[in-house]
Amino acid sequence: MQYIPNILFLIILALGIGYFTLNIKKLIRNIKLGKAVDATDNKGERWRNMARIALGQSKMVKRPIAGFLHIVVYVGFIIINIEVLEIIIDGLFGTHRVGLKVLPESVYGFLIGSFEILAVLVLVSVVIFWLRRNVIKLKRFLSSEMSGWPKNDGNIILYFEVVLMCLFLIMNATDTTFQNLGHGNVVSQFIAPWFGDNPDTLHIIERTAWWLHIVGILIFLNYLYYSKHLHILLAFPNTYFGSVTPKGKFNNLEAVTKEVKLMMDPNADPFAAAPEGAEDEVPAKFGASDVMDLNQIQLLNAYTCTECGRCTSACPANLTGKKLSPRKIMMDTRDRLEEVGKNIDANGGEFKDDGKQLLGDYITNEELWACTTCNACVEECPVSINPLSIILDMRRYLVMEQSAAPMELNNMMTNIENNGAPWPYNQMDRLNWAKED
Amino acid sequence: MSEELKVPTMAEFMAEGKQPEILFWVGSAGSYDDRAKKISKAFVKILHKANVAFAVLGEEESNTGDVAKRAGNEFLFQMQAMMNIEILNAYEVKRIVTCDPHSYNCIKNEYPSLGGNYDVVHHTQFIKELISSGRLTLEGNTYKGKRITFHDPCYLGRANSEYDAPRDVLKQTNANLIEMKRHKSTALCCGAGGAQMFKEPEKGNMDINVLRTEDALETKPDIIATGCPYCNTMMTDGVKAKEKEGEISVLDIAELIANS
Ligand code: SF4
Ligand code: SF4
Numbered sequence A: 001m002q003y004i005p006n007i008l009f010l011i012i013l014a015l016g017i018g019y020f021t022l023n024i025k026k027l028i029r030n031i032k033l034g035k036a037v038d039a040t041d042n043k044g045e046r047w048r049n050m051a052r053i054a055l056g057q058s059k060m061v062k063r064p065i066a067g068f069l070h071i072v073v074y075v076g077f078i079i080i081n082i083e084v085l086e087i088i089i090d091g092l093f094g095t096h097r098v099g100l101k102v103l104p105e106s107v108y109g110f111l112i113g114s115f116e117i118l119a120v121l122v123l124v125s126v127v128i129f130w131l132r133r134n135v136i137k138l139k140r141f142l143s144s145e146m147s148g149w150p151k152n153d154g155n156i157i158l159y160f161e162v163v164l165m166c167l168f169l170i171m172n173a174t175d176t177t178f179q180n181l182g183h184g185n186v187v188s189q190f191i192a193p194w195f196g197d198n199p200d201t202l203h204i205i206e207r208t209a210w211w212l213h214i215v216g217i218l219i220f221l222n223y224l225y226y227s228k229h230l231h232i233l234l235a236f237p238n239t240y241f242g243s244v245t246p247k248g249k250f251n252n253l254e255a256v257t258k259e260v261k262l263m264m265d266p267n268a269d270p271f272a273a274a275p276e277g278a279e280d281e282v283p284a285k286f287g288a289s290d291v292m293d294l295n296q297i298q299l300l301n302a303y304t305c306t307e308c309g310r311c312t313s314a315c316p317a318n319l320t321g322k323k324l325s326p327r328k329i330m331m332d333t334r335d336r337l338e339e340v341g342k343n344i345d346a347n348g349g350e351f352k353d354d355g356k357q358l359l360g361d362y363i364t365n366e367e368l369w370a371c372t373t374c375n376a377c378v379e380e381c382p383v384s385i386n387p388l389s390i391i392l393d394m395r396r397y398l399v400m401e402q403s404a405a406p407m408e409l410n411n412m413m414t415n416i417e418n419n420g421a422p423w424p425y426n427q428m429d430r431l432n433w434a435k436e437d
Numbered sequence B: 001m002s003e004e005l006k007v008p009t010m011a012e013f014m015a016e017g018k019q020p021e022i023l024f025w026v027g028s029a030g031s032y033d034d035r036a037k038k039i040s041k042a043f044v045k046i047l048h049k050a051n052v053a054f055a056v057l058g059e060e061e062s063n064t065g066d067v068a069k070r071a072g073n074e075f076l077f078q079m080q081a082m083m084n085i086e087i088l089n090a091y092e093v094k095r096i097v098t099c100d101p102h103s104y105n106c107i108k109n110e111y112p113s114l115g116g117n118y119d120v121v122h123h124t125q126f127i128k129e130l131i132s133s134g135r136l137t138l139e140g141n142t143y144k145g146k147r148i149t150f151h152d153p154c155y156l157g158r159a160n161s162e163y164d165a166p167r168d169v170l171k172q173t174n175a176n177l178i179e180m181k182r183h184k185s186t187a188l189c190c191g192a193g194g195a196q197m198f199k200e201p202e203k204g205n206m207d208i209n210v211l212r213t214e215d216a217l218e219t220k221p222d223i224i225a226t227g228c229p230y231c232n233t234m235m236t237d238g239v240k241a242k243e244k245e246g247e248i249s250v251l252d253i254a255e256l257i258a259n260s
Helices: A004-031 A043-055 A064-080 A082-093 A098-102 A105-134 A149-173 A176-181 A188-195 A199-224 A228-241 A254-264 A296-304 A310-314 A326-346 A365-369 A376-380 A387-401 A407-419 B010-015 B027-032 B034-049 B066-071 B074-090 B101-110 B123-132 B164-171 B208-217 B229-241 B253-258
Strands: B022-025 B095-098 B119-122 B147-150 B223-226 B249-252
Touching: A004 A082, A004 A199, A004 A296, A004 A326, A043 A228, A064 A082, A064 A105, A064 A149, A082 A098, A082 A105, A082 A199, A098 A105, A105 A149, A105 A176, A149 A176, A149 A188, A149 A199, A149 A228, A176 A188, A176 A199, A188 A199, A199 A228, A228 A296, A254 B074, A296 A326, A296 A387, A310 A326, A310 A376, A326 A387, A365 A387, A376 A387, A387 B066, A387 B074, A407 B066, A407 B074, B022 B034, B027 B034, B027 B229, B034 B123, B034 B229, B034 B253, B066 B074, B066 B101, B074 B101, B095 B101, B095 B123, B101 B119, B119 B123, B123 B164, B123 B253, B147 B164, B164 B253, B208 B229, B223 B229, B223 B253, B229 B249, B249 B253
Parallel strands: B022 B095, B095 B119, B147 B223, B223 B249
Antiparallel strands: none
8 A cells, every 4th residue: 555656656757758759759759740951960069069159058148038038937947847857856766865875964954945036037027928828918019920739839838837936945844844945945944834833734645746746847847749849848858959050041942053054054955854862762843832842940949939939020022021931830830740740640640731831821822921031930949930021031931942933023134034133134234334424 | 533544354364464463352242232233343443452453354244143042042052153163263263352251151151062162251251461561552531430330231241250450450440340239140131132132021120221220320420331232222222111311321341441
């Protein structure tokens, strides 16, 4: 009988971690639906970017208030989780505060004391975050794509934090032996009197808070996959794989290079058989109309997006009331990717055409054509996401596969083709400016 | 600027068996757009003043393909790029200077993987170089005490992290440089990029260039300085929309320097 709590604990822990692993596997499979990209270059710079942007949060502090609060919650979250290690050992082996057995009392007290202070700081930050979202109503949390789930998601996580932090403090406050130590109970000593001094009641409250705390953490872990809070984990790989070239450099499509070279080579025989090895090349589709046409980094970007809206609040198109919102581009990409993933699960590992795609069903032409390719969204994103690259790939599909550019752009392109200038002037007049006055 | 400018071509240099120090890439706007032509001329004036041996491609230059690429037409872009690269390589061009940040970005970043490797410089960077090496000296105090605000072009600033060169050059004019609220990496686009210059904007509640002009007007400037022919057009239109064309002029840095 005495092992029942340990066994129960083991089962809960296994379920929690097992389900999480399953979802992470699904996530990796979904990302691999995208085209492979080679990101083995510039290793040093990539590690530096990860350390600076994800770990060091260098981009968060560009907005000082949000940045500061975010760092508090982030540091609090990571450090307080050290406590989880103790909980797991206690749970599995039926010990109590195993830390006290291995660490000197003063060190243990110092650790728990700092956790308690952090817990209070996190609580304060979370309250301010909640006020910003729900009372002050910052503009960037109010766009149309932020209704329904994305809005609730933002709040749920805040409630989660509150509950977890309170449980942590209650757990300490009702632990009589810990309180008697007089070490590390810097905050909980003031809460302790609220719970009276009946040892039985205290013990029950302490146990309940302890169990709820660990179960809460496991639920939180599994909640991540369904939430923008996945960025807690994905910010790291995402900043590693983020671009290391100047933002203005757009990739040159290799498939196009081959064709253009063939077209421009006067000696090429257009009817010649395809060179050897060419057969197994998938027929190229130019640009992207669905998530499978995007590359793996773009799909990782979609899962990493925290929906903070910093990109959208800097987008000149969005600022002037146009339909484009780079945040929506990322959210649409994730939603469609999830839809495709579910389709694959439902059809025994294979994607069955569902008559839908990212272009049209999620993202409209109007949004795509509003982009000025100014890179403001890329600059703003605190986790190195590049919404612009998806916009460009979808424009490429519109233009090269569907010839669906706006009329004026078609005229402009015809002019370039015919006279080497976007306007209908003769190339022979290119130097006239020097002679005119 | 009524005197005729001497603008030698690469072909002429070649005929004399000489190589110029730089190739001036004029760009489509700089060649055909009435406003931008003035910028090309101002820059040529600076080149003459600093005794730079330069040449243009003239009739052999073609559009870089930059707009086609941003519009999504990778085919057209690569055709333009390869044609230009062929000519540039045939003339063994090493150093290219241009007044157009879009050409600058495109040739600098996107031509190399298609076989075009050059040292590409924006005209503000080149002017900075001329001044610091002492080849160009500014005499007049034309702009002393004037309030000037500089609008960062996206393709020089955010796209290539060049924020200082234009500012360093402007400081040489003894003007008061006043920054807009959104500047450097947070600068707002003028609204012309990504092929927007060539089409009607999507429906919204205002035009981007008007919003950007409002940013500029907040600094109460005498002059809005630009470093891109498209920005220049957009800001000029914005100033007109705000009916301020009587008080505020929109000038490229090349023009400001040519006059000082
Ligand atoms: S690059 Fe496009 S989507 Fe991004 S901020 Fe600029 S206009 Fe908006
Ligand atoms: S793309 Fe980046 S800036 Fe935009 S909402 Fe997502 S995380 Fe925020």
